[in-house]
Amino acid sequence: MSLRREAYLLAAPAVLLFLGIVAIPLVMTLLLSLHEWSSSGGITATIQLGNYREVFSDSYFAGIFARTLRISLATTLACILLGVPEAYILRRMREPWRSVMMVVIIGPLLVSVVSRTLGWALILSGNGLLSKLLLALGLTGTPVSLMFTEAGVVIALTHVLVPFVVLSVSASLGHMDPSIERAAQSLGAGQFTIFRRIVLPQAMPGILSGTIVVFTLSASAFATPAIIGGRRLKVAATLAYDEFLNTLNWPLGAAIAVLLLIGIVLLVVGWNRFVERRYIQVFS
Template structure:
């Protein structure tokens, strides 16, 4: 038994080392940096202070950025779920020979870079873009709409870019369900709508939690899409960290913001695992 335990630890050693070097060590580094005092000439002074975190709470500018990031990340996860669940349900239940092709079409956007897909939305939503031209041509509007540099543009693009990360956990959860359970519910008199809400949907909670956690964390840390589609009007935490590190060179404040972002993401992931334990009956 001790030999098996030693072998298990040996197998876990490489991934443990990777996590220590590339996750725990960087997080520990910028946590320590976030407690240092900023200096314009030396970047930071190793004097412990809580002013960086206090600034995030007391300064309305940074407080708004945190709230905006959480709002956009939550809405991205919510809309991805609303749009992705029917698609995942169809893919999990369909018996068509084109199922593989449909699965490929879902994953195909991931084969192009985020910048490429974001610029595609710039072409669509710009003042001279395809959407404004179509609305002008049909007479729906008299002048181009301001669609870029808005939270709506960032939200739409993030939902499109992150949709596969919602669909595949949902598909896995739905495809693993025993179809006899739904047939049994129908045999007992439940209609299709009642079967869905009382059988199918509860059994897919693990996929919903996983997809929501993935999309939320990826949206909260997005940099390129908010920068290109939101500009200075829609600042998010990822952009702010980038600007503070490379432009302002305020590494302590950037580290504090990064720690807040990572903490929010860990909370979401922690809630996901807690949901999984509750489903398994583990306290």
């Protein structure tokens, strides 16, 4: 048996698994999005692009996709601003405190998404902990509610997604020799210069991978926007859900899902190439 044939046989189970749980469902969703739907006749086998024309021609769908992009970008930025310093501090800690802080950081991932989001709903509501704290401090004279707002959705998403940035950046910084920072400091480099010229280039692969993970998860998130945002603050995922289960317009819901997937892939690929091309020039 040749080496090439052995390689094909070894890869066959993984390829079949990929086709079964990824490729085939995506193709079926794409085909479903090309069908026609009517309230009287249901789904017909007519192949057409009417669902995509409806999405692109209606400003209602454009506003929802724009809101999804805003929430995803804001969540990604918040996770970077919080996660990178956390990862740097975590790297400089010693055992056993490093292990304790790692458990604290990944703690949100150990809780059910519904339970965690309902907890944030209790905090962000008008009579919740945040509102009572602001009233007690005299920062506001009326109850403040972040429910059904983009800010509330961003806060809840950041809480659960920031560990992905911390873990990615920590893995990148783990390969850096601590003596390099001490050598730069002995040569007169300031803390900002050390961070910009030494730490940040080492952390950039982790920042890039963490950014991609956070953006894709926040753009496709469903439970958190559905609970915190409610029906007044729809995103692409909740819109596709409504089309599937409320209006029963499965082809339109499939078209929304396909466009969301294409948009995420294009943005991630573009961001990946931009960062890989630019950060070397900036930090060299």
